Amino acid sequence: MxxxxxxxxxxxxxxxxxxxxxxxxxxxxxxxxxxGLDFTGGVVSEIRIDKQISATEMRPLLQQAYGSDVSLIAADEPGRWVLRYPAAAGDTTPPSLAQILSPLNTSLEVLNTSIVGPQxxxxxxxxxxxxxxxxxxxxxxxxxxxxxxxxxxxxxxxxxxxxxxxxxxxxxxxxxxxxxxxxxxxxxxxxxxxxxxxxxxxxxxxxxxxxxxxxxxxxxxxxxxxxxxxxxxxxxxxxxxxxxxxxxxxxxxxxxxxxxxxxxxxxxxxxxxxxxxxxxxxxxxxxxxxxxxxxxx
Structure with missing residues (x-):
């Protein structure tokens, strides 16, 4: 045809x-x-947590604390995650990651944190x-x-x-x-x-x-x-x-x-x-x- x-x-x-x-x-x-945070600025934190904890368990807690603009990226090592979330507005001090993820009843180690400014x-x-x-x-x-x-x-x-x-x-x-x-x-x-x-x-x-x-x-x-x-x-x-x-x-x-x-x-x-x-x-x-x-x- x-x-x-x-x-x-x-x-x-x-x-x-x-x-x-x-x-x-x-x-x-x-x-x-x-x-996204690449253009508006924000905070990038690398954490180590129990490898049994999944992103679906952490995301609701992080979004409740920081809003919907939260990104979770799994690192090469099991239990290691890279979190990206907005910086706190004004003089307000947000709760720490350990406090936010405390309902998971697991140990948390913050390996490093960096801030991407609006500029x-x-x-x-x-x-x-x-x-x-x-x-x-x-x-x-x-x-x-x-x-x-x-x-x-x-x-x-x-x-x-x-x-x-x-x-x-x-x-x-x-x-x-x-x-x-x-x-x-x-x-x-x-x-x-x-x-x-x-x-x-x-x-x-x-x-x-x-x-x-x-x-x-x-x-x-x-x-x-x-x-x-x-x-x-x-x-x-x-x-x-x-x-x-x-x-x-x-x-x-x-x-x-x-x-x-x-x-x-x-x-x-x-x-x-x-x-x-x-x-x-x-x-x-x-x-x-x-x-x-x-x-x-």
Whole structure:
């Protein structure tokens, strides 16, 4: 059975992408991000406790004392944990970890404690935003060099669409946005760019090989030619990320969720927006036709 792709489906998917992007921007502005301790500052403590005690037993006690922004990370050694929780506001003195975990009736040893101040958190947020900006600028420069600007604009818009959608999901759910999630956003940029470049490169080849073919048909043919490769790549990557999500535990949950959403939206936007926007901007085979050299020197 031969795979086919119609203009109506592609245009409808592009319209859905634009609507979702507008809604995502509105959600980000309305809800804002629930920044983690990496950006807001807090306390990091390493403790040693009875190895029979699990995270599900400690978490309710810690959340009752410090609120919901508490992270428990198991260290390599059994019974050793890294706790991350907000610093006390004002002059209030919070109860010690031994007092908070006393209902567990176990011995507790605090190995070390460090404080991440708000100034350090603000610096991390600034550096993270700068890293995201530099990555986008570098990608823009590469696309402008590799493709004609109309074709490059589709790939760039698809990248922006994917990043905004992932950030909007974290704003809507108020899941913690920390450095691992930011790393996932940067990884999504690279993954989505790969999909967009594969399709854009095929469009360019077809425009050169079949200059008389309408651009809409060229876009559909490029999607069909790369569809199986895109599905296999996205499917295997989603399986890996899903395994990381299910078995990686709480420390990797935000990273894996962001990657999972980014891969889905990246595949969708590369097929829809990445091909439709250049067509709407007037891309034709003339833009890739070799220019004749002047006869006079």
């Amino acid at each position: 031969k795979l086919s792709f119609s203009n109506s489906w592609r245009y409808a998917c592009s319209g859905i992408s634009v609507v979702l992007m507008v809604l995502s921007i509105a959600i980000i502005g309305w809800k804002g991000l629930n920044l 350090v958190g603000a610096e991390l947020a600034e550096q993270g935003a700068l890293a995201l900006l530099v990555a986008v600028i570098c990608i823009l420069g590469y696309l402008s060099f590799r493709f004609e600007w109309r074709l490059a604009s589709g790939a760039l818009f698809a990248l922006v669409h994917d990043v905004i959608f992932v950030i909007a999901f974290f704003a809507l759910t108020q899941m913690e946005f920390n450095l691992t999630v930011l790393a996932a956003v940067l990884a999504i940029l690279g993954y989505s760019l790969n999909d967009s470049i594969i399709i854009a490169d095929r469009i360019r080849e077809l425009l050169i090989a079949k200059p008389q073919t309408p651009v809409a048909e060229v876009n559909n043919a490029a999607i069909v030619a790369t569809f199986s490769r895109t599905m296999v790549t996205s499917g295997t990557t989603l399986m890996t990320v899903a395994a990381l999500w299910l078995m990686g535990g709480e420390p990797l949950q935000g990273f894996s969720i962001a990657m999972f959403i980014g891969i889905l939206t990246g595949t969708f936007s590369s097929i829809s927006v990445g091909t439709s926007l250049p067509e709407w901007l007037g891309l034709t085979s003339e833009h890739y036709r070799p220019k004749a050299l002047p006869e006079t020197p």
